[in-house]
Amino acid sequence: MRAGSSPAGPYALDVSPGRGPLDHAALRVLTLAPGGEHTFVAGRSEWIVLPLAGSCAVTVAGQTLARPLTFELRGRASVFAGVSDFAYAPPGSEVTVASRGGGRFALAGARLDADADAADDDAPAGPARPAFPARHRPAAGVPIELRGAGPCSRQVNNLAAADTFDAEKLIVVEVLTPGGNWSSYPPHKHDEHRPGHESRLEEIYYFEIAPAEGNPAAEGVGYQRVTPSGHGSGTEVLAEVRTGDVVLIPDGWHGPSIAAPGHHMYYLNVMAGPDPERRWLISDHPDHAWIRGSWERQAVDARLPLYDAPKG
Template identity: 70%
Template sequence: MTTHTDTRPADGFHLPAGSAASGPYALDVDPERAGWGYSSLRVLPLAAGSEHEFAAGDSEWIVLPLSGGCTVTVEDADGGTHTFELHGREDVFSGVTDFAYAPRDARVRIAGAAGGRFALTGARCERRLPARYGPASGVPVELRGSGACSRQVNNFAAADVFEADRLIAVEVLTPGGNWSSYPPHKHDECRPGEESELEEVYYFEIAPAAGNPDAPGLGYQRVTPSGHGKGTDVLAEVRSGDVVLIPDGWHGPSIAAPGHDMYYLNVMAGPGEERSWLICDHPDHAWIRGSWADQAVDPRLPLYTAPSAAPSAPRPAQTQEEDDR
């Protein structure tokens, strides 16, 4: 079940894998496609030895390896060139990854000697911040909830962790059989100190059954209307590569099928002057938080932790003249 107003995408809020592909991207969602103002997400597959270049335009971007590593070169608007070696990871279920931040008005080149897949999380913004490297060792890994609501959050670009102008992005891993993104919550109104107005993209990958890589997994995502003219209503069966767009509404649960761990990448941005993630729980379900103190966190978590130190330092920033030598 998916309903939407006339201002939303004609193909709805659930975009199955491949349905939003464009050019080199296996997934390409921008504000125009989503029908909103700020948030973007692209997924770039790169063959071994190939590269891809794009203009940041009016958005800031984070290059986040989903599988494999790459070299990210950022040419900023002031003429400087910065190169970062991303070690990456085998896949999203195997470890925390490092990442690279590129400011608006830059040109970004991604080169993959061994190939891989890379998420490009973006947000329209005003400020131009420095290009930077984010080490895997600096990513806080949080265990949220307990019992059947236990999940792991990799806060690589949470609002209080990594500086950006508008972009907020985190990864969530949910063991098979658990309910994540629960209790249902929303962030579609600006209420200073209580709630932020943020658009959100959910990008999913589902692990195959243990010992049976040919058994693909699935999960479910629910979004319900929050009222006051905000009518997003989604009940979607999600599989690897699927996306759910959440312009408004109570969202959750994200349900992982038994035997299939669920990963989702959250990308958020909005119009507020303060970059913050303030949520409001659904009043019918907020009570569940009070039950967590009497339950243990799922012993399957964490699926992994951040390394204690980066395996090696990224390449230092280089000037264009140094690159030309």
């Protein structure tokens, strides 16, 4: 999906479950002018509000809260400038995002009742007592991981990974790939329920491409590959991606994600699925799984980390 191809109301991007190939994962990109604010109803979904550029205040209210809670998010200048804090809003709540200086904010969601009518997803209905409360996670609390080695080196900001942050279905991480490197490699999948081995998770990739130091005016690009796995709908994609573009992955082998030389690549991964356990379990493509063993003989790219989490 090209940037700007799926706007809806105040959102520059609106990927909603049940209105396309996804039934569980959701992503909206909200742009606010200085002094702007926007309110939405969580409905049957849980949400994370994550600054992409700028800062904001997030107020969460609802029948399950004794009083509204407001979280001040310091945010960041851009996704290439540092890791951000974020706020979590449970289903059934009402969420207001307000920004004094303006900015762009990702609203990453997971729909908990995929069998309900998609038109009802924004209704106030939600569980009488959500499993997890509204809360703030500071940037200093986000684990940063360096994954891979050599030309497959990348940085992972584990914002709301399954083993670092409690939620019902939602998994959210960021990946930063130095220019010229491959990430999301070896190709892998998570479209079968195989307890202890693989989980069913839809995935959204939202991309931003950094300007090149040698020519900041040049538009950067990256590439994303998805191939059928034999399960699900047979998704197949070979896409050139630019800032604001999105690739939707209901199933299939996904990877590599390729950053053009000179342009660091960022992508936000939003995952959710129907399995009873919230786990990120993957299967590597059997033709390419050997690449992991080669990392033991290679150093991690010296450009990483692009930044560290701030000290608490």
